[in-house]
Amino acid sequence: MAHPPSRRRFLMTTLGVGVTAGASQACWRHRHRCYVQPCPPTPDPYPPDPGPTLRERCDVRTLTGPALASLRKGVAVMKALPASDRRSWAFQAAIHGTTGSSADPLFNQCQHGTLQFFTWHRAYLYFFERILRWAAGDPALTLPYWDWSASPTLPEAFRAPADPAANPLYEALRKANDGSALPATVVVNDLDTALGQTAFGGPTGFSPGLEDSPHGAVHGLVGGPGGLMSTVPTAARDPIFWLHHANIDRLWNVWLNQGGGRANPSDAAFLDRAYSFADETGGVVTVKVREVIDATALGYRYCGLPNPRLVVHQQPVAASSPAPPVVAATSAAADAAAAPLERVEARPLGFQEERVKLNVVRANRAALAAPAAVRATAGEAGKVLLKVEGVAADDTPEVAYGVYLNLPEGDRTEEAARAYYVGTINFFGKTKADKRGLGHGHAHAGGAEFDATFDATKLVGRLQRAGRFDPDAVTVSILPLAVGPPGVTADQVKARAVAAAKAANVTYKRVSVLVTGEQK
Ligand code: C2O
Numbered sequence: 001m002a003h004p005p006s007r008r009r010f011l012m013t014t015l016g017v018g019v020t021a022g023a024s025q026a027c028w029r030h031r032h033r034c035y036v037q038p039c040p041p042t043p044d045p046y047p048p049d050p051g052p053t054l055r056e057r058c059d060v061r062t063l064t065g066p067a068l069a070s071l072r073k074g075v076a077v078m079k080a081l082p083a084s085d086r087r088s089w090a091f092q093a094a095i096h097g098t099t100g101s102s103a104d105p106l107f108n109q110c111q112h113g114t115l116q117f118f119t120w121h122r123a124y125l126y127f128f129e130r131i132l133r134w135a136a137g138d139p140a141l142t143l144p145y146w147d148w149s150a151s152p153t154l155p156e157a158f159r160a161p162a163d164p165a166a167n168p169l170y171e172a173l174r175k176a177n178d179g180s181a182l183p184a185t186v187v188v189n190d191l192d193t194a195l196g197q198t199a200f201g202g203p204t205g206f207s208p209g210l211e212d213s214p215h216g217a218v219h220g221l222v223g224g225p226g227g228l229m230s231t232v233p234t235a236a237r238d239p240i241f242w243l244h245h246a247n248i249d250r251l252w253n254v255w256l257n258q259g260g261g262r263a264n265p266s267d268a269a270f271l272d273r274a275y276s277f278a279d280e281t282g283g284v285v286t287v288k289v290r291e292v293i294d295a296t297a298l299g300y301r302y303c304g305l306p307n308p309r310l311v312v313h314q315q316p317v318a319a320s321s322p323a324p325p326v327v328a329a330t331s332a333a334a335d336a337a338a339a340p341l342e343r344v345e346a347r348p349l350g351f352q353e354e355r356v357k358l359n360v361v362r363a364n365r366a367a368l369a370a371p372a373a374v375r376a377t378a379g380e381a382g383k384v385l386l387k388v389e390g391v392a393a394d395d396t397p398e399v400a401y402g403v404y405l406n407l408p409e410g411d412r413t414e415e416a417a418r419a420y421y422v423g424t425i426n427f428f429g430k431t432k433a434d435k436r437g438l439g440h441g442h443a444h445a446g447g448a449e450f451d452a453t454f455d456a457t458k459l460v461g462r463l464q465r466a467g468r469f470d471p472d473a474v475t476v477s478i479l480p481l482a483v484g485p486p487g488v489t490a491d492q493v494k495a496r497a498v499a500a501a502k503a504a505n506v507t508y509k510r511v512s513v514l515v516t517g518e519q520k
Pocket of ligand 1: 096110111112121215219235245
């Protein structure tokens with residue numbers, strides 16, 4: 001496979017960096033042995049990592065004073081431009097989403113809930129970074145990233161000084177200004193779950209999994225009720241959006257670098273999708289996904305992290321899709337497991353534990369009872385999925401709703417509960433407030449109900465091996481977790497969370513456990 005011609009042209013005209021394939025490849029492979037394995041069987045069409053010629057995006061905590069000043073300057077200059085200028089802060093944010101009707105063909109483009117989530121946001125950040133560099137008048141400026149797993153409180157520079165006139169990185173409509181830490185369930189456990197997936201797509205694959213949580217959950221927890229970060233139409237107005245997404249972009253590389261068959265989609269339909277943005281001249285630029293899927297071609301990498309070699313599938317992905325997962329246990333009466341959701345009554349999720357005993361569906365009991373060892377060898381066909389169906393919310397809840405399987409009753413620490421944790425329900429892009437804000441370019445038909453699907457395979461395996469899993473006694477708990485700032489008592493946090501949960505009006509309809517693959 002040769003370089004697509006459009007890609008070369010793109011590299012030469014807009015990047016001005018010389019990327020040459022060839023001689024250094026073997027050496028580069030050697031240097032980064034750990035992440036290129038297994039090597040692709042045939043030469044792949046992407047150039048080798050040219051190493052130190054790449055710009056580096058680094059952890060915001062490592063930024064020097066001058067680099068931070070430069071970042072602030074770039075943001076301030078963009079904010080001062082008239083909204084009609086494509087390089088302005090307002091225009092750039094509107095490319096992601098708008099609260100009014102979309103007045104420009106570049107508006108409301110963000111890709112959420114599609115397999116282009118990572119690619120679209122990469123291109124979006126890339127052109128934004130070019131504009132920021134221009135605005136700061138600093139050719140060395142790169143976007144830093146916020147590694148919330150390592151540092152779960154909002155970076156200091158975005159909170160202090162708490163004055164938008166003195167600090168262009170400060171945004172008042174943001175809950176995380178209070179210094180509360182993001183819960184480990186979201187920024188550690190959910191990240192582990194997503195990185196552990198080897199499939200890119202599918203019901204619980206890396207892309208949809210990471211997009212929901214940590215990505216979406218962090219959006220909601222940073223913004224809080226009414227916060228800019230909490231809804232798609234407003235998120236990119238908050239300066240922390242760009243650092244959050246640089247981290248998401250970095251984690252895509254982290255995922256690919258793990259190998260083990262992890263790969264991006266590589267079919268022509270996926271790679272030939274084109275998106276339009278604006279660059280630092282204020283002109284419109286159109287790029288294809290294949291031109292931006294490789295960070296090396298865009299001339300950057302993340303500090304301390306080699307860019308992944310992109311493996312192109314040698315065989316087209318099998319045309320036949322796997323059998324749809326079957327319901328093995330459900331909160332509905334067992335004979336109504338497949339009843340249409342419209343006929344199921346919504347139940348409120350307030351600020352108490354919602355504990356649901358599931359009824360086993362006889363016909364699929366054996367699949368749920370299959371020993372962990374059998375399941376482990378079945379790959380994508382041996383998964384246990386947990387699905388919370390028909391979720392709806394008026395507004396972004398301030399609390400995180402964690403989902404647990406077979407959580408023992410009674411007193412337990414947060415730490416102990418985590419042994420039964422499955423995932424957190426994401427509300428970003430899904431609340432009624434979120435839908436209301438969208439311009440007409442995003443006419444979402446129907447109600448604001450959604451399903452949250454989690455991969456519970458590992459947890460079920462662990463419980464089985466410990467002899468603590470009975471397919472006839474499966475319990476699901478949905479547990480609100482309030483995050484409070486330092487120096488505030490647990491009672492105060494609780495009082496606030498109860499009120500916030502009430503205002504958000506979160507409801508769900510049904511909880512089910514599903515099993516993938518053929519049934520024996
Ligand atoms: Cu397009 Cu994190 O949002």
